[in-house]
Each structure stands twice: as structure tokens, then as C-alpha cells.
Amino acid sequence: MTGPLLEVQSLSRRYGRVQAVDDLSFAMARGAITGFVGPNGAGKTTTMRIAATLDVPDRGDVFVDGVSVLVEPREARQRIGYMADQFRPYPNLDVPEYLDFFARAYGLRGRRRLQTVRSVAAFCGLDGFADRPATGLSKGMGQRLHLAKTLLHDPALLILDEPASGLDPRARIEFRALLKELAAAGKGILISSHILPELGELCDSVVVIEKGRRVVAGTIAEIQRSVAAEQAVRLRVLGDAEAAHRFLLTQPGVGAVAVDGDRLRFALAGGDAAAAALLQRAVAAGLSVVEFVRVEADLEDIFLQTTRGNVQ
Amino acid sequence: MTAARAEPPIGRWSRWSDRLNPILVREVQQAVKGRAFALTVLVALVVTVVIATAAVARGAAPDAGRGVFDAGLTTLVPLVLFVVPMQAYHSMRLELRAGIVEQLLLSRLRPRAIVAGKLAAALVQFGLYVSILAPLLATSYLLRGVDVATIATSLGLALVFCLGATAAAISAAAQGATAALQPIGQVVAAFGFGMLSFAMMTFVGTGEYARDLGWLLRRAEFPAVLSAIVLGAAAATTLSALTAQTFLLHAFENRSTGFRVYLFGLPLLALAWIGCFVEPALWAERTAAVVFAATLLGIVFGVFFCTEQRELSPRVRAHVPRRAWAAALAAPWLPGRERGMLCLLLYLAAVGALGWLVWPDPTAATLVFAPGVRVTAFTTGLLRLAAFTAAYGLIYLTLGKGLRRWLPPTFAGNQLARFAVPGLCVLFCLVPVLIDVFLRDGVDQWHGLHVLNPFWTCERFAFRPERGSVLTGLLAAAAGCVLLQLRGLAHGIGEVRAAAALRRRAEAVAWLRRRTASPARSRRWRRATGWRSAARGPAAGRGRSAGSAPAARSSCSISAPMRPATTCATSTGAATRAASSCGCGCTRRKWRRTSTWCSTPRRRWPAPPARSARRGCWRRRSCSGAGARAPRCGC
Numbered sequence: 045m046t047g048p049l050l051e052v053q054s055l056s057r058r059y060g061r062v063q064a065v066d067d068l069s070f071a072m073a074r075g076a077i078t079g080f081v082g083p084n085g086a087g088k089t090t091t092m093r094i095a096a097t098l099d100v101p102d103r104g105d106v107f108v109d110g111v112s113v114l115v116e117p118r119e120a121r122q123r124i125g126y127m128a129d130q131f132r133p134y135p136n137l138d139v140p141e142y143l144d145f146f147a148r149a150y151g152l153r154g155r156r157r158l159q160t161v162r163s164v165a166a167f168c169g170l171d172g173f174a175d176r177p178a179t180g181l182s183k184g185m186g187q188r189l190h191l192a193k194t195l196l197h198d199p200a201l202l203i204l205d206e207p208a209s210g211l212d213p214r215a216r217i218e219f220r221a222l223l224k225e226l227a228a229a230g231k232g233i234l235i236s237s238h239i240l241p242e243l244g245e246l247c248d249s250v251v252v253i254e255k256g257r258r259v260v261a262g263t264i265a266e267i268q269r270s271v272a273a274e275q276a277v278r279l280r281v282l283g284d285a286e287a288a289h290r291f292l293l294t295q296p297g298v299g300a301v302a303v304d305g306d307r308l309r310f311a312l313a314g315g316d317a318a319a320a321a322l323l324q325r326a327v328a329a330g331l332s333v334v335e336f337v338r339v340e341a342d343l344e345d346i347f348l349q350t351t352r353g354n355v356q
Numbered sequence: 357m358t359a360a361r362a363e364p365p366i367g368r369w370s371r372w373s374d375r376l377n378p379i380l381v382r383e384v385q386q387a388v389k390g391r392a393f394a395l396t397v398l399v400a401l402v403v404t405v406v407i408a409t410a411a412v413a414r415g416a417a418p419d420a421g422r423g424v425f426d427a428g429l430t431t432l433v434p435l436v437l438f439v440v441p442m443q444a445y446h447s448m449r450l451e452l453r454a455g456i457v458e459q460l461l462l463s464r465l466r467p468r469a470i471v472a473g474k475l476a477a478a479l480v481q482f483g484l485y486v487s488i489l490a491p492l493l494a495t496s497y498l499l500r501g502v503d504v505a506t507i508a509t510s511l512g513l514a515l516v517f518c519l520g521a522t523a524a525a526i527s528a529a530a531q532g533a534t535a536a537l538q539p540i541g542q543v544v545a546a547f548g549f550g551m552l553s554f555a556m557m558t559f560v561g562t563g564e565y566a567r568d569l570g571w572l573l574r575r576a577e578f579p580a581v582l583s584a585i586v587l588g589a590a591a592a593t594t595l596s597a598l599t600a601q602t603f604l605l606h607a608f609e610n611r612s613t614g615f616r617v618y619l620f621g622l623p624l625l626a627l628a629w630i631g632c633f634v635e636p637a638l639w640a641e642r643t644a645a646v647v648f649a650a651t652l653l654g655i656v657f658g659v660f661f662c663t664e665q666r667e668l669s670p671r672v673r674a675h676v677p678r679r680a681w682a683a684a685l686a687a688p689w690l691p692g693r694e695r696g697m698l699c700l701l702l703y704l705a706a707v708g709a710l711g712w713l714v715w716p717d718p719t720a721a722t723l724v725f726a727p728g729v730r731v732t733a734f735t736t737g738l739l740r741l742a743a744f745t746a747a748y749g750l751i752y753l754t755l756g757k758g759l760r761r762w763l764p765p766t767f768a769g770n771q772l773a774r775f776a777v778p779g780l781c782v783l784f785c786l787v788p789v790l791i792d793v794f795l796r797d798g799v800d801q802w803h804g805l806h807v808l809n810p811f812w813t814c815e816r817f818a819f820r821p822e823r824g825s826v827l828t829g830l831l832a833a834a835a836g837c838v839l840l841q842l843r844g845l846a847h848g849i850g851e852v853r854a855a856a857a858l859r860r861r862a863e864a865v866a867w868l869r870r871r872t873a874s875p876a877r878s879r880r881w882r883r884a885t886g887w888r889s890a891a892r893g894p895a896a897g898r899g900r901s902a903g904s905a906p907a908a909r910s911s912c913s914i915s916a917p918m919r920p921a922t923t924c925a926t927s928t929g930a931a932t933r934a935a936s937s938c939g940c941g942c943t944r945r946k947w948r949r950t951s952t953w954c955s956t957p958r959r960r961w962p963a964p965p966a967r968s969a970r971r972g973c974w975r976r977r978s979c980s981g982a983g984a985r986a987p988r989c990g991c
């Protein structure tokens with residue numbers, strides 16, 4: 045198959061008077077990690093639940109590996125690993141028993157089941173928790189168990205709804221490493237999160253939605269290019285930053301100068317030529333320029349620029 | 357991820373348990389570790405020991421054996437009618453509340469397997485409790501209190517009731533109504549099963565049960581009574597399991613066929629029972645009772661059938677039978693209120709035919725029954741009552757179906773309509789009464805305004821054959837209601853047939869795609885047919901290119917010299933560039949062997965004489981059918 049791994053087509057879902065998802069379309073390639081970003085109530089969970097065959101849209105369809113989740117939900121389910129935003133394991137089962145049960149539910153039998161449970165538990169770092177009840181795990185370990193359960197049937201697409209929420213920084217870094225390994229193994233990952241710097245590091249592409257509508261989608265570089273008409277530049281000078289500030293205010297194409305100690309950050313209209321000309325003028329004006337760097341807009345900047353903070 | 361590791365040893369239990377339902381394995385694992393289960397087993401053991409000690413203390417009293425049996429069975433009753441069902445209820449509720457059931461549904465477990473697993477777990481628990489109490493039952497036998505038949509029958513009945521109660525509990529738990537209602541639901545379930553257990557404990561504990569069973573065992577009717585109880589419980593268990601399963605199914609799955617088959621199956625089961633256990637002289641009377649009960653049941657099911665969403669879901673549409681005639685035959689069994697009404701009409705017709713056989717008309721009756729069948733006035737009354745029920749049912753269901761159109765096309769809309777139908781009945785019963793109270797001299801006798809009050813009308817006219825005009829009028833009104841729906845019913849069948857045609861078309865497209873997958877063959881075919889890609893460019897002609905719609909849901913345009921430009925659309929009707937797959941992929945050799953015809957869904961025409969063009973056509977067998985077959989030509 046050469047088509048996208050996940051294709052959301054004109055999806056709409058309404059709950060009473062709330063339009064949770066509104067004509068949303070996007071696609072996701074194989075082996076890619078796609079961030080799914082939006083303010084609270086933007087419709088991320090709703091979209092993911094529909095993609096995971098747990099809800100049905102009013103209109104539109106979702107195709108996983110070319111299989112419609114509405115027409116062939118059972119086949120689509122075999123390709124999907126869905127990690128919901130909440131994890132509540134069964135009481136009175138320890139970690140291996142919990143994984144073993146789901147392995148059975150996914151149709152794994154005999155030695156293959158045991159092997160899969162072991163390798164998935166080892167991959168998710170659950171080796172040392174064999175005697176722990178599944179309900180007695182910390183949040184981070186619970187998320188690992190949840191991920192392990194999601195990986196049991198080796199799905200092609202992982203749909204992860206805020207998997208890192210509530211994790212401490214170390215757990216988050218470890219979790220990120222797990223996801224990167226999974227993507228390297230060829231799995232497509234659709235991940236929603238409110239921790240944007242992390243998503244920025246992790247994702248190849250992002251889809252930003254607000255009020256159920258797609259605001260922007262594409263690789264982060266593409267979005268950076270499309271969103272930022274002006275480039276952000278960071279300037280560091282030796283000595284008087286105030287003089288540099290005054291100089292910048294007189295320059296054409298420069299706007300929104302912010303001073304932070306000896307560093308100045310400002311927006312500059314025009315391309316590289318404008319930047320080179322400005323640097324020449326700054327040096328000619330006697331400023332001791334130590335650093336003149338173009339700053340890439342990060343995911344947070346993109347998010348703030350593209351969304352209006354509308355919550356529903 | 358799957359690092360090379362030493363092969364894990366696999367135990368015998370692990371290998372053996374692979375054959376079991378995963379839910380059963382998990383429930384047993386959980387139960388073994390759970391405190392509630394340990395406590396229940398402990399209590400059962402203590403009670404067993406206490407009863408056994410008391411029996412020993414009583415020594416050789418003549419009724420000691422019966423006393424031990426009664427005490428043992430009284431202990432078993434709450435375990436199988438309260439503890440086991442409530443555990444199943446809790447397990448199901450927990451899974452629903454914590455969203456675990458969604459995780460289960462994402463796995464390969466079907467809702468049916470989930471329900472079956474829970475019933476199997478109930479069976480295991482039943483076995484365990486029986487084995488705890490087995491020493492008591494054995495003691496009662498050894499003390500000559502009861503015989504083996506009594507013990508076996510009692511355990512069999514306990515098993516059947518345990519399964520029935522557990523299925524009802526799972527069904528009640530699966531009906532995930534609003535969160536606020538769940539604690540109330542739990543209280544109602546606990547109260548219901550508690551009261552049932554209490555009543556049974558009283559019945560068993562006072563010794564009445566053992567006495568009655570002993571009496572019944574000695575009578576010839578015992579097999580009939582026992583089989584009726586077992587069949588009734590099995591039917592109730594099946595219905596509960598079906599309902600529970602329905603609530604767990606994906607919203608677009610077919611939730612209707614099971615209920616429709618069940619509805620048709622019940623009267624057949626009842627007739628089979630009558631055939632086996634009732635003496636022929638009473639067949640007519642019993643069949644009349646079945647006719648009435650089946651009609652009533654049909655109307656109750658009809659309320660659910662006729663309030664479903666109108667259209668087929670995309671999933672069901674994609675899985676209707678491929679052939680046109682099979683699709684038409686399958687239509688009454690498929691979801692949708694029009695098809696539901698059709699199914700109900702077929703069912704009522706079948707039940708009506710059965711009623712006609714026992715109607716006091718000697719020719720009809722003697723066709724099936726012995727010439728000397730007894731057709732009493734009561735039998736006639738029952739049949740008239742069934743006719744009244746059918747007429748009222750059809751009238752109210754037509755009204756309900758009309759009302760359903762105004763409600764949102766969602767599951768909530770279905771539920772609302774299901775309450776609206778009995779609501780309408782109450783309204784039409786109440787309004788004439790209020791008119792009588794406020795505008796006339798009070799409610800003293802039936803008059804025309806009460807004609808939509810089924811209870812009063814039936815009470816007055818069902819058992820009086822001399823007042824036949826009311827029944828005739830009602831039956832005419834019901835027939836009018838059916839006539840009004842003819843268009844809807846036709847739409848119901850038409851939708852299935854259209855889905856079947858679409859499916860055939862899609863499969864033909866897929867078949868052709870496979871056939872023309874070979875580049876050489878494809879090139880030859882293109883040359884032969886003069887096919888030109890609708891979407892020129894690198895993507896044209898390929899099944900699916902990056903960014904294009906998937907090939908399986910596409911439309912294509914063919915512009916070939918030998919056939920008119922044709923457009924086809926498959927299941928979802930999105931646009932496609934998969935034009936190559938729309939051609940006819942037969943080779944020259946095949947053409948030589950068979951004559952060729954090509955057709956579009958609308959018209960058929962013979963393959964043109966030009967040799968090159970002929971090569972583009974298909975074998976007669978696959979191409980030359982009626983319009984419905986045409987999609988096999990790929991257009």
C-alpha cells in the first residue's frame with residue numbers, strides 16, 4: 045500500500061448544540077509521528093475516538109490503511125492501537141496477567157502469546173513490575189502499561205490521546221524515547237498533547253485544530269514557512285543593548301523589538317537579503333554584534349499564531 | 357522491540373487455557389484474588405459445616421435427609437440467584453464505567469464472546485458453589501431424604517435459573533443509560549435479584565419445593581413441565597444475551613437481524629413443544645394460545661423494529677448479499693424501520709396463517725389436525741383477541757413510525773420513539789375518558805371515541821363473535837395503515853437492492869483491477885479498447901496515488917470507442933482516477949470461446965463487431981445478465 049496510513053475525510057460530529065468536529069480532513073503518512081494539537085474542547089479526542097472506531101461521525105469517514113472505520117470497523121481495529129486519555133486497569137490482576145489477558149483477547153495463542161507479553165513488557169520497561177497489581181502502578185508506569193497493552197497486536201497505527209499528561213519530566217523523556225523507537229520501527233503515530241515543546245521535538249508533522257476545524261496542517265517546517273511572513277531574529281551585542289534597541293527602531297522592516305539583557309529579539313520583514321543588509325548597517329553603526337541568528341518559530345509560536353484560544 | 361530472548365516455557369495450563377474464552381480466564385483469575393469471592397466461599401463452607409453438624413446432632417430422625425436437602429438448596433439459592441448475577445452485573449458495570457469495555461471491543465473479542473465469557477464465568481462459579489454444597493446433597497441422599505432424580509432436577513433448574521439471572525444482570529448492566537441512573541439501576545438490580553432469591557429461599561426452605569417436585573416427578577406431565585421451564589428460561593437467557601450484545605456492538609453493526617430471527621424462532625419453538633408434549637385433541641386450543649401470545653410478542657418487538665433509523669448504516673450496506681434476489685430476500689431481516697415493518701408484516705402473516713388453520717373452519721383445521729379436533733368458543737375468542745391485537749398493533753406502530761420521522765435520526769431518537777408508542781396508546785385511552793368525565797355524564801359505557809382504547813375494546817368485543825363489525829373495521833383500518841406504508845416498504849427493499857448493486861459494482865471494479873494489474877495485459881487492453889485516462893498525468897491509471905482517494909471508493913470514466921462513456925461509483929461515491937480498472941479485462945482467447953455482451957446498469961448492448969473492440973469485452977456468463985449484473989463489466 046502506498047497511500048496514507050490515516051486519512052480523515054470531511055469528518056463532522058455534533059453533540060447536541062456543540063459541533064465537536066466540523067468538516068475535518070487531514071492525512072498521515074506511514075512511519076510518521078503526527079502531532080494533533082488544539083485548545084481544550086477543540087475536538088481532538090472526538091476525532092481520535094472516531095478514528096479508533098469507538099464513535100461514529102455524523103458525516104465523513106476515516107480510512108486506516110485504506111480501510112474505512114465505518115464500513116469495516118473490525119478490520120480497521122486490527123490496524124489500530126488506541127491509547128485513551130484515561131487508563132483504568134482491571135482490579136485484582138497483576139501486570140503480566142493484565143497483559144496476558146489482552147494478548148488472549150487479541151487472539152495470540154501459546155508460546156507466541158507469552159513471547160509477545162514478555163517482549164512488550166520489556167520494551168516498555170515493565171520488567172521489574174511483574175508482581176505489582178495493575179491498579180497499584182504510578183501514573184508513569186500505568187501509562188507504560190497502557191502503551192504495552194496498545195502494542196500487543198503490533199498495530200500499524202497508534203492513536204495516543206494525551207499519553208504524556210501527568211508524567212514527570214523524566215518519565216516524559218523516557219516515553220518520548222519509546223515513541224521515537226516505535227516510529228523508527230515503522231509505526232504511524234497520531235499523538236495529541238498540550239505539551240507543545242515536546243511535540244515539536246517528537247513530531248514530523250502537526251495538525252492544529254480549533255473548534256473542530258482544521259486550522260493548519262503539514263510538516264513543522266512547512267507550517268513555519270506558511271505562518272511566519274516575518275522572520276524572528278535574535279541579536280546579541282557587547283555593551284549597550286539600549287543603543288542597539290534605538291538603532292533597530294530606526295531600521296526599515298524591523299518590528300516588535302524585545303530586549304532581554306544583552307539580547308534583543310525582533311521581527312524582520314524580507315528574506316535573507318534584508319537580514320544581511322541589516323547586519324551590515326548594524327556593524328557600520330558601531331554596534332559590537334556577537335550573535336545575529338534567525339530564530340525558527342516553534343510549535344508554541346505556531347499554536348499561538350494560528351489559534352484564537354476559542355474553547356467550547 | 358522484540359529482542360531475541362530465550363523462549364519462554366509454556367505450561368500445560370497456559371496451553372490448555374488458550375482454548376478458553378479470555379473473559380472466562382480473566383474472571384476466574386480475578387475472582388480467585390478477590391476478597392468478595394473468598395468471603396462468599398467461606399460463608400458457604402461455614403453454612404455447609406453448620407448444616408452437616410445439625411444433621412448429625414438430629415441423629416436418625418425420619419425427615420433428617422429432607423431437612424438437609426432443603427437447607428442445602430436454600431443455601432444454594434442466594435448464591436446462584438443473587439451472588440453470581442450481581443457479580444456479573446458489577447463486572448460489566450466496571451468495564452463500562454472505566455472504559456475497559458472499549459479496550460476489549462478494540463481487540464478481537466466480539467460482543468458475543470464477551471457476554472458468553474461472562475456466562476461461562478457464571479457457570480464456573482455455579483460449579484464451585486455446587487461442589488461446596490455437594491456433601492450436603494450427598495448426605496441428604498444417604499439419609500434417604502430425597503432421590504437422585506430430585507437432586508439432579510433441582511441442580512439442573514438451579515443452573516438454568518442461574519444462567520437466566522446472570523444474562524439478565526449482564527443485559528441490565530450493559531444498557532449504559534445516563535450516569536446518574538446507574539446507581540438507581542444497581543439498586544433495582546440488587547433489589548430484584550434479592551427479592552427473587554428471598555422468594556425462592558422461602559419456597560425451598562419451607563419444604564414446599566421438595567414436596568411439589570416429588571409430586572411432579574411421579575406424574576406423566578413432568579417432562580412437559582420441565583421442558584417448558586427449561587425452554588422458557590433458555591429463551592429469556594438468549595434474549596438477555598442478545599440485548600447485552602446489542603449494546604456493546606459498534607453503532608454501525610447490524611443489531612436487528614438477531615432479534616428478528618429470535619422473534620420468528622419463538623413460535624416455532626412453542627409449536628414444537630406442543631407437538632412433542634400436548635395430546636393431539638388439545639392441539640387446536642394450544643395453538644390458538646400460541647397465536648395470541650405470538651401476536652402480542654410480535655407487536656412488542658414491532659415497537660423496536662419500527663422505531664429504528666430508516667437507512668442502512670455504511671457497514672451494513674457494504675455487507676448486504678451480492679445477488680439482487682438474495683438482497684430482496686434478506687431485506688426484511690436487515691436494520692431499518694421500513695424493513696422492520698416488513699418483517700413484522702411477514703411475521704403477522706405467518707402467525708395469521710397459523711391462526712387460520714385453527715379457525716373453526718373444518719376444511720382449514722382438518723388440513724393439519726385430526727378430524728376430531730376440538731375448537732371451543734374459548735379458542736375462537738383467543739383467535740379474535742389475536743386479530744384485535746394485530747390490528748391495534750399495526751395502527752399504533754404506523755402512528756409511531758410516523759412520529760419517528762420527526763425525531764432525530766440517532767439512537768436516542770429510537771429510544772424516544774420507543775417510549776412514544778406506548779405513550780400514544782395511553783393518550784388515546786385517556787383522552788376519551790377525560791372527554792367523558794368533563795363533557796359527558798361520566799365514564800359509563802364504551803362508545804366510538806374509545807375505539808383506539810385496545811384494552812376496553814378487546815374486553816367488550818373479543819369474545820363476542822356477534823359483534824364482528826368492530827373487528828372488521830379495525831382490520832380494515834390496519835390494512836389501510838399498511839397500504840399507506842407501501843412506498844416506504846418498497847424503499848426499504850429498494851435500498852438493500854441498491855446496496856447490493858453497488859457492492860457488485862465495487863467487486864467488479866476490484867476484480868478488474870486485479871485482472872489488469874499486469875502492465876503488459878493493461879497496455880494491450882488499453883490499445884485494444886482505445887481507453888484514455890480521464891485524469892492525465894503520472895497518477896492516471898494507477899489504482900491509487902499519493903493524495904488521491906483510495907481506489908476502492910472511486911468513480912471512473914471510460915471513453916472507449918466501443919461503448920458509451922460510463923461512470924461508476926462504488927461504496928462511498930468519492931472520485932477516482934482508477935480508470936484502468938474499469939475496463940474489461942478478458943483476453944482474446946476468452947472472447948473466442950464465448951460470445952460477448954456488455955452492459956451498463958441502465959442498458960445492455962451487444963459487443964460491437966470490430967475485432968479490437970471485442971477484445972475489451974467479457975465472457976457472456978459474467979456480463980450478459982439483467983441490469984444488476986452489468987457492473988461486472990466494470991462500468
Ligand SMILES: Nc1ncnc2c1ncn2[C@@H]1O[C@H](COP(=O)(O)OP(=O)(O)OP(=O)(O)O)[C@@H](O)[C@H]1O
Pocket residue numbers: 059060062063064082083084085086087088089090091356
Ligand atoms: N460525549 C459527549 N457528549 C457531549 N459533548 C461532548 C461529548 N464528547 C465531547 N463533547 C464535546 O465536544 C467538544 C470536543 O470535545 P473533545 O473531548 O473532543 O475535545 P478535546 O480537544 O479532546 O479537548 P481536551 O484538550 O480538553 O481534551 C467539547 O466541547 C466537548 O464538550
Ligand SMILES: [Mg+2]
Pocket residue numbers: 088089090129205
Ligand atoms: Mg481530549
